[in-house]
Amino acid sequence: MCRIAVIPSVNETCTDDLVGKTAVVIDVLRATSTIITALQYGCEGVIPVETVYQAKERQQEGTYLGGERNGKKIPGFELGNSPFEYMSPELRGKKVILTTTNGTRAIQKSSKASCVVAAALLNVRAAARYCLSLKRDIAVICAGTKDRFSLEDGLCAGLFITEVEKQSTERVDVDDFGAAMRSSYFHVKDRLEEEILSCRNGRRLSNIGLEEEVSYCSQTNITDVVPILVHDTLIAKF
Amino acid sequence: MCRIAVIPSVNETCTDDLVGKTAVVIDVLRATSTIITALQYGCEGVIPVETVYQAKERQQEGTYLGGERNGKKIPGFELGNSPFEYMSPELRGKKVILTTTNGTRAIQKSSKASCVVAAALLNVRAAARYCLSLKRDIAVICAGTKDRFSLEDGLCAGLFITEVEKQSTERVDVDDFGAAMRSSYFHVKDRLEEEILSCRNGRRLSNIGLEEEVSYCSQTNITDVVPILVHDTLIAKF
Numbered sequence: 001m002c003r004i005a006v007i008p009s010v011n012e013t014c015t016d017d018l019v020g021k022t023a024v025v026i027d028v029l030r031a032t033s034t035i036i037t038a039l040q041y042g043c044e045g046v047i048p049v050e051t052v053y054q055a056k057e058r059q060q061e062g063t064y065l066g067g068e069r070n071g072k073k074i075p076g077f078e079l080g081n082s083p084f085e086y087m088s089p090e091l092r093g094k095k096v097i098l099t100t101t102n103g104t105r106a107i108q109k110s111s112k113a114s115c116v117v118a119a120a121l122l123n124v125r126a127a128a129r130y131c132l133s134l135k136r137d138i139a140v141i142c143a144g145t146k147d148r149f150s151l152e153d154g155l156c157a158g159l160f161i162t163e164v165e166k167q168s169t170e171r172v173d174v175d176d177f178g179a180a181m182r183s184s185y186f187h188v189k190d191r192l193e194e195e196i197l198s199c200r201n202g203r204r205l206s207n208i209g210l211e212e213e214v215s216y217c218s219q220t221n222i223t224d225v226v227p228i229l230v231h232d233t234l235i236a237k238f
Numbered sequence: 239m240c241r242i243a244v245i246p247s248v249n250e251t252c253t254d255d256l257v258g259k260t261a262v263v264i265d266v267l268r269a270t271s272t273i274i275t276a277l278q279y280g281c282e283g284v285i286p287v288e289t290v291y292q293a294k295e296r297q298q299e300g301t302y303l304g305g306e307r308n309g310k311k312i313p314g315f316e317l318g319n320s321p322f323e324y325m326s327p328e329l330r331g332k333k334v335i336l337t338t339t340n341g342t343r344a345i346q347k348s349s350k351a352s353c354v355v356a357a358a359l360l361n362v363r364a365a366a367r368y369c370l371s372l373k374r375d376i377a378v379i380c381a382g383t384k385d386r387f388s389l390e391d392g393l394c395a396g397l398f399i400t401e402v403e404k405q406s407t408e409r410v411d412v413d414d415f416g417a418a419m420r421s422s423y424f425h426v427k428d429r430l431e432e433e434i435l436s437c438r439n440g441r442r443l444s445n446i447g448l449e450e451e452v453s454y455c456s457q458t459n460i461t462d463v464v465p466i467l468v469h470d471t472l473i474a475k476f
Contacts, residue, residue: 008246008387008415149246151414176389176438177246180422187421200414 006178009144023113027143028152031103037083039236042092048104067099106143116229128163151199158185193218244416247382261351265381266390269341275321277474280330286342305337344381354467366401389437396423431456
């Protein structure tokens with residue numbers, strides 16, 4: 001049997017939820033969508049760090065600094081948190097040190113798990129396949145925004161569960177929060193982009209001219225890249 | 239405009255979420271369903287307290303002690319936490335001091351709000367109507383179980399939101415978690431009882447022979463009784 005528990009936002013993650021499990025971190029708008037895109041376009045690895053200070057301290061020849069605070073690029077950093085910036089051929093074979101308000105913190109908080117996987121709508125089927133291959137219980141961590149649940153992360157968690165259920169040969173046991181997210185996803189699946197554009201983060205990003213990014217991040221299963229944490233770096237698993 | 243925010247479980251409730259608002263506390267299995275039933279059957283008032291000690295200390299002539307710890311009746315208490323026990327004509331005109339694992343704690347934690355209302359599936363339409371009459375923003379607190387979200391409370395929150403939207407003449411602004419609960423409710427509304435029987439608390443109660451209680455608590459809008467907190471006592475508002 002495969003057990004899946006979903007955690008509504010990063011602050012509610014505790015060590016007991018993670019030990020011995022596979023942690024799946026979801027931050028659809030935008031950290032995990034950006035990480036997936038970077039690795040898909042040839043970036044060698046993304047190093048998630050919590051603070052701007054840590055990012056600057058770790059910078060070295062051949063690495064780029066990327067990230068945001070409250071949706072804005074950080075002064076002195078080459079890159080922000082837009083997936084579009086990470087499609088550049090310049091990043092091929094290079095590493096990026098990334099710090100964002102919620103997503104990279106969620107990845108760091110998940111490091112007590114046996115394996116940490118980054119998922120978003122873009123790669124959710126491949127992420128489900130990879131997690132099943134690890135044969136462990138799964139904790140899905142919705143990064144949320146400033147300690148609050150974000151709808152787009154919950155919908156992605158719901159789709160992740162349905163992908164696991166489709167692919168698993170064993171029984172899948174889903175906790176109450178996961179069951180709610182799965183129902184929620186099913187109810188809006190035919191208008192997912194519209195739903196994400198109208199939730200809090202979708203509106204906030206659209207209001208500052210980033211509607212196209214929200215639409216990009218609302219696409220499902222456009223890549224098989226699964227970022228997994230190896231030591232301190234997220235690398236691509238195909 | 240009426241704003242509704244939904245809080246996934248009692249431990250995530252903070253004062254900022256409550257001040258100046260109407261708090262709607264939901265514990266479908268079973269505290270708020272039991273409180274509604276008690277008042278519907280003529281009980282004069284229910285005094286929610288956090289501890290067994292507080293309950294015993296406040297007992298006086300003509301009051302009953304009710305409650306549970308981990309689903310079981312408390313030694314020395316006349317009543318447990320089953321709505322069926324509270325249908326007794328003996329309780330007519332009497333007060334009950336009630337302490338439960340999650341629901342009464344959620345009511346006490348909500349006391350910073352301008353008004354505290356107890357809701358469950360049994361009274362959700364009437365609860366929505368009463369809340370709208372107060373013309374304040376609404377914080378819906380899902381009691382959950384041991385600091386974890388419980389599906390039945392989330393589904394009830396989703397139905398509460400749809401009732402507010404139906405009845406309101408103004409625009410209703412729903413937060414991300416509320417939107418997820420609304421979608422989740424819509425997806426299962428034609429098999430609500432089945433869904434509640436299969437979630438964690440539904441299974442737990444069924445396993446100890448309380449399936450009929452779960453079915454009773456899964457009924458929607460069977461009463462117009464709305465328990466509201468006046469000083470320290472929940473009394474019926476029709």
